Amino acid sequence: xxxxxxxxxxxxxxxxxxxxxxxxxxxxxxxxxxxxxxxxxxxxxxxxxxxxxxxxxxxxxxxxxxxxxxxxxxxxxxxxxxxxxxxxxxxxxxxxxxxxxxxxxxxxxxxxxxxxxxx
Amino acid sequence: xxxxxxxxxxxxxxxxxxxxxxxxxxxxxxxxxxxxxxxxxxxxxxxxxxxxxxxxxxxxxxxxxxxxxxxxxxxxxxxxxxxxxxxxxxxxxxxxxxxxxxxxxxxxxxx
Numbered sequence: 233x234x235x236x237x238x239x240x241x242x243x244x245x246x247x248x249x250x251x252x253x254x255x256x257x258x259x260x261x262x263x264x265x266x267x268x269x270x271x272x273x274x275x276x277x278x279x280x281x282x283x284x285x286x287x288x289x290x291x292x293x294x295x296x297x298x299x300x301x302x303x304x305x306x307x308x309x310x311x312x313x314x315x316x317x318x319x320x321x322x323x324x325x326x327x328x329x330x331x332x333x334x335x336x337x338x339x340x341x342x343x344x345x346x347x348x349x350x351x
Numbered sequence: 352x353x354x355x356x357x358x359x360x361x362x363x364x365x366x367x368x369x370x371x372x373x374x375x376x377x378x379x380x381x382x383x384x385x386x387x388x389x390x391x392x393x394x395x396x397x398x399x400x401x402x403x404x405x406x407x408x409x410x411x412x413x414x415x416x417x418x419x420x421x422x423x424x425x426x427x428x429x430x431x432x433x434x435x436x437x438x439x440x441x442x443x444x445x446x447x448x449x450x451x452x453x454x455x456x457x458x459x460x461x462x
Contacts, residue, residue, distance in 0.1 A: 277397065277453040279450060279451040294449070
């Protein structure tokens with residue numbers, strides 16, 4: 233069965249960077265893409281971007297360009313999301329999800345990683 | 352403020368039918384982009400409920416159904432169960448924002 237397992241919660245200071253991992257299993261990693269979505273406390277879902285695990289092409293939300301980097305390690309079937317220059321409003325649960333590129337939806341999700349930005 | 356508008360909450364008694372609307376515009380649903388729906392149980396990650404406007408993934412009960420008309424879409428839950436208490440989100444693409452977008456979410460309460 234398809235599984236996405238994310239790294240543990242992080243606490244960071246403003247201005248720092250965070251890198252969240254998403255290790256997949258149960259399917260051929262390079263056949264699909266991984267997307268990142270976040271949810272601030274008590275708020276809705278926000279799409280951040282997606283990266284093709286096959287060729288590394290990526291698309292990210294305009295408001296995060298310059299701060300967000302998505303990468304993959306095909307040898308580990310793992311995707312990574314790095315967010316730099318953290319601000320307090322980046323505090324959220326960050327989810328990875330398998331992105332069905334052809335039909336534009338997220339079919340399997342990781343359990344989420346809480347990133348807290350606090351001085 | 353999302354470009355896809357959902358009611359903040361809906362409620363119903365066990366066994367009843369509830370519907371959740373997702374209203375967009377000419378740069379998203381109205382242009383023909385598909386709508387997908389997710390269920391988020393308390394403290395859990397979202398789960399795909401409906402894809403491509405009307406399709407249910409394997410394992411999703413047929414009590415859940417989706418529809419789309421014009422610039423709006425709807426999710427219907429029939430035979431409401433206590434386990435259906437959750438937040439529900441619609442999702443589509445917006446060509447003006449050049450981004451994939453979610454509705455603000457609807458909390459379903461089973462009375």
